[in-house]
Amino acid sequence: MNQPASAYFLEERHDPTESHTLSVLVQNEPGVLARVIGLFSGRGYNIESLTVSETESQKHLSRITIVTTGTPMVIEQIKHQLDRMVPVYRVVDMTLTGRSIERELAMVKVRGGGDNRVEALRLADAFRARVIDATTESFVFEITGNSAKVSQFIDLMRPIGLVEVSRTGVAAIGRGPEGM
Amino acid sequence: MTDKSHDPNQMTGAAMIVRALIDHGVQHLFGYPGGAVLPIYDEIFQQSEVEHILVRHEQGAGHAAEGYARSTGKPGVVLVTSGPGATNMVTPLTDALMDSIPLVCITGQVPTHLIGNDAFQECDTVGITRPCTKHNWLVRDVNDLAKVLHEAFYVATTGRPGPVVVDVPKDVQFATGTYHPPRKSDVHVSYTPRVKGDATQIRKAVALLAGAKRPVIYSGGGVINSGREASKLLRELVEVTGFPITSTLMGLGAYPATGKNWLGMLGMHGTYESNMAMHDCDVMLCVGARFDDRITGRTDAFSPGSKKIHIDIDPSSINKNIHVDVPIIGDCGNVLGDLLQVFKAEAKKPDIKAWWQEIAVWRARNSLAYRKNSEVILPQYAIERLFEATRGHDTYITTEVGQHQMWAAQFFGFEEPHRWMTSGGLGTMGYGLPAALGVQVAHRDSLVIDIAGDASVQMTMQEMSTAVQFELPIKIFILNNQYMGMVRQWQQLLHGNRLSHSYSEALPDFVKLADAFGCVGLQAIKPGDLDGALKEMISIKRPVLFDCRVAALENCFPMIPSGKAHNEMLLPAEATDEATAAAFAGGKALV
Numbered sequence: 001m002n003q004p005a006s007a008y009f010l011e012e013r014h015d016p017t018e019s020h021t022l023s024v025l026v027q028n029e030p031g032v033l034a035r036v037i038g039l040f041s042g043r044g045y046n047i048e049s050l051t052v053s054e055t056e057s058q059k060h061l062s063r064i065t066i067v068t069t070g071t072p073m074v075i076e077q078i079k080h081q082l083d084r085m086v087p088v089y090r091v092v093d094m095t096l097t098g099r100s101i102e103r104e105l106a107m108v109k110v111r112g113g114g115d116n117r118v119e120a121l122r123l124a125d126a127f128r129a130r131v132i133d134a135t136t137e138s139f140v141f142e143i144t145g146n147s148a149k150v151s152q153f154i155d156l157m158r159p160i161g162l163v164e165v166s167r168t169g170v171a172a173i174g175r176g177p178e179g180m
Numbered sequence: 181m182t183d184k185s186h187d188p189n190q191m192t193g194a195a196m197i198v199r200a201l202i203d204h205g206v207q208h209l210f211g212y213p214g215g216a217v218l219p220i221y222d223e224i225f226q227q228s229e230v231e232h233i234l235v236r237h238e239q240g241a242g243h244a245a246e247g248y249a250r251s252t253g254k255p256g257v258v259l260v261t262s263g264p265g266a267t268n269m270v271t272p273l274t275d276a277l278m279d280s281i282p283l284v285c286i287t288g289q290v291p292t293h294l295i296g297n298d299a300f301q302e303c304d305t306v307g308i309t310r311p312c313t314k315h316n317w318l319v320r321d322v323n324d325l326a327k328v329l330h331e332a333f334y335v336a337t338t339g340r341p342g343p344v345v346v347d348v349p350k351d352v353q354f355a356t357g358t359y360h361p362p363r364k365s366d367v368h369v370s371y372t373p374r375v376k377g378d379a380t381q382i383r384k385a386v387a388l389l390a391g392a393k394r395p396v397i398y399s400g401g402g403v404i405n406s407g408r409e410a411s412k413l414l415r416e417l418v419e420v421t422g423f424p425i426t427s428t429l430m431g432l433g434a435y436p437a438t439g440k441n442w443l444g445m446l447g448m449h450g451t452y453e454s455n456m457a458m459h460d461c462d463v464m465l466c467v468g469a470r471f472d473d474r475i476t477g478r479t480d481a482f483s484p485g486s487k488k489i490h491i492d493i494d495p496s497s498i499n500k501n502i503h504v505d506v507p508i509i510g511d512c513g514n515v516l517g518d519l520l521q522v523f524k525a526e527a528k529k530p531d532i533k534a535w536w537q538e539i540a541v542w543r544a545r546n547s548l549a550y551r552k553n554s555e556v557i558l559p560q561y562a563i564e565r566l567f568e569a570t571r572g573h574d575t576y577i578t579t580e581v582g583q584h585q586m587w588a589a590q591f592f593g594f595e596e597p598h599r600w601m602t603s604g605g606l607g608t609m610g611y612g613l614p615a616a617l618g619v620q621v622a623h624r625d626s627l628v629i630d631i632a633g634d635a636s637v638q639m640t641m642q643e644m645s646t647a648v649q650f651e652l653p654i655k656i657f658i659l660n661n662q663y664m665g666m667v668r669q670w671q672q673l674l675h676g677n678r679l680s681h682s683y684s685e686a687l688p689d690f691v692k693l694a695d696a697f698g699c700v701g702l703q704a705i706k707p708g709d710l711d712g713a714l715k716e717m718i719s720i721k722r723p724v725l726f727d728c729r730v731a732a733l734e735n736c737f738p739m740i741p742s743g744k745a746h747n748e749m750l751l752p753a754e755a756t757d758e759a760t761a762a763a764f765a766g767g768k769a770l771v
């Protein structure tokens with residue numbers, strides 16, 4: 001392999017990557033989300049999904065759920081980098097705990113008539129998606145589930161007349177009585 | 181209702197800032213005024229507890245504060261205006277972040293109602309400085325100001341130290357509110373740096389150390405940051421274990437250069453013996469260093485046979501580049517103290533005579549040797565003579581960035597921590613001159629020398645004017661090779677000697693320049709002139725710019741070439757043209 005002369009050791013590594021879901025409890029203050037996102041973009045980490053919302057307004061706490069991919073060493077780094085930020089209380093790797101539930105909500109708009117309408121409703125029923133808006137030529141379905149299920153539903157709607165999708169991104173919580 | 185007009189804690193935001201500085205024991209402040217900080221400057225004018233040092237460019241204020249911080253262990257404090265004042269601080273903030281230097285930078289901001297309007301001299305200071313600070317704050321309410329300022333000092337100086345920015349809009353500086361002195365509740369409850377190391381991990385480390393046959397201690401800037409006690413403990417550990425010790429560029433001085441276990445600096449331009457010891461060791465104890473790429477060379481060939489122990493206060497430094505076997509998260513000084521205690525109680529000095537014999541063979545290669553020259557001053561010789569000339573003086577050294585920086589690290593011996601200020605992580609040309617100012621402000625009677633390069637010094641040389649104004653007798657010792665020597669060296673070794681833009685066609689006459697600034701200009705051209713001129717430089721109690729004309733084409737060796745391992749160093753004695761070409765050929769990338 002012929003590498004160009006460089007000031008750095010150009011090393012290409014192809015270690016296998018993993019997907020992890022991280023729950024991050026932060027002080028809800030201006031700029032905190034920019035800090036987290038800036039960390040990911042600045043250090044070249046991936047964000048597959050990111051959700052954030054205030055969860056305890058009295059204590060000004062927000063919970064950020066991030067789905068990221070990377071080698072095990074990079075995932076470790078991401079957690080430590082998040083954890084050392086001043087407004088971050090805790091970082092929990094939901095994937096490592098192995099006891100977490102992940103859900104995502106999507107609203108899926110489908111347009112069509114005749115058999116396609118019937119087929120859309122039939123599939124929605126099978127996926128427990130609800131109709132939250134309907135016109136004579138369209139439906140908006142609301143579907144909740146893990147990301148794979150949501151994606152599968154969207155894929156099935158595509159040939160039927162998928163117009164657009166709005167997904168919330170993943171929210172995660174641990175099973176059992178304990179909090180994070 | 182109480183009458184607030186007599187409450188001494190009622191004051192303007194601008195007054196709070198000065199008051200907070202005083203409450204945090206700040207004696208010196210480096211800054212540059214502008215519209216958005218005038219209320220603060222007005223307060224500074226009306227008091228005498230904090231001395232303000234007026235620089236000539238905000239970058240100079242930042243580096244001066246870094247030098248001040250690194251030589252004292254106290255935070256450096258900077259005050260600059262909004263917009264260009266703040267953007268000029270980006271380089272020193274980044275520099276301080278990379279080298280873990282505690283800085284508190286206060287920036288003025290346009291009034292809150294104008295934020296976001298592209299007002300005159302507005303910039304998104306917290307946005308711009310977010311990635312180059314440990315934390316930053318925009319204060320929109322004067323009643324939050326005291327808390328934020330106290331927290332800023334706390335965050336900058338605790339845990340892994342670093343720079344912080346407090347951005348204060350002008351209307352907040354004018355507004356009146358309630359001040360309170362520092363208190364525990366000022367700090368985010370989420371911010372809890374870990375100081376004490378885990379006892380089980382420390383025991384594991386001691387077991388490894390006690391069983392080592394070929395150990396090495398590799399220390400870094402973290403030991404210096406941790407405070408004098410950490411350096412003392414490090415020395416004791418070396419004594420108790422009998423282990424060889426090397427250090428990064430940032431760690432020089434924690435263990436004395438004359439200490440018998442000292443291997444010299446490691447890394448790209450480190451000594452042969454230190455890099456070989458790192459490569460061949462069976463147990464490596466890393467204290468307050470971060471396995472940076474200038475240290476490790478190619479990571480897949482880094483110290484392949486060793487068990488690695490890593491002490492660091494920042495969990496994100498651990499397992500970042502190199503996998504370690506026993507991580508210990510905590511303050512270097514604290515952990516070293518515990519580790520020593522356990523070692524003394526439960527282990528005894530392992531017999532490593534055979535290892536020292538191996539090291540002696542590497543040492544005998546004399547990797548810092550250079551051929552003498554009676555015609556031209558060799559840069560290595562210049563540093564050696566400078567070191568000799570400063571013996572017996574209370575000396576502090578700063579540097580710029582380039583070959584001269586590496587030669588300074590190789591040939592100037594540091595006996596104590598906090599004596600060596602250099603831009604390690606960021607490699608900022610222009611750091612050394614203002615850093616020397618900062619050091620001199622903190623140590624008025626000491627000998628403070630910036631070992632400079634002819635190119636670097638031109639980046640911040642306007643600060644000579646600051647030196648004159650504040651009677652700071654810094655010595656700027658330029659190794660003038662008329663090249664951006666480090667760039668030229670790489671072009672020679674890697675780019676077919678095509679010296680693209682690494683030669684300064686029109687260098688200023690440094691002696692006249694010194695004169696123009698009101699400094700003293702000196703020059704040495706022949707080796708025979710050097711000692712006399714150095715003596716003169718040291719005797720002058722004013723700022724001196726010393727133009728030391730050195731060999732133009734000298735290269736900095738030893739060197740770990742292109743993507744090679746530690747045991748493939750290129751030594752000066754062997755660096756013939758053919759050997760050099762071979763070492764850098766083969767399509768490998770240079771580290």
Ligand SMILES: Cc1ncc(C[n+]2csc(CCOP(=O)(O)OP(=O)(O)O)c2C)c(N)n1
Pocket residue numbers: 580581582583584585607608609610632633634635636637659661663664665666667
């Ligand atoms: C601000 C900045 N710009 C560019 C560089 C890249 N650089 C590293 S060393 C160097 C040359 C330094 O020349 P000089 O100060 O004369 O030192 P010498 O290597 O000749 O001793 C340059 C341009 C840098 N480190 N910092």
Ligand SMILES: [Mg+2]
Pocket residue numbers: 582633634635659660661662663664665
């Ligand atoms: Mg030069």
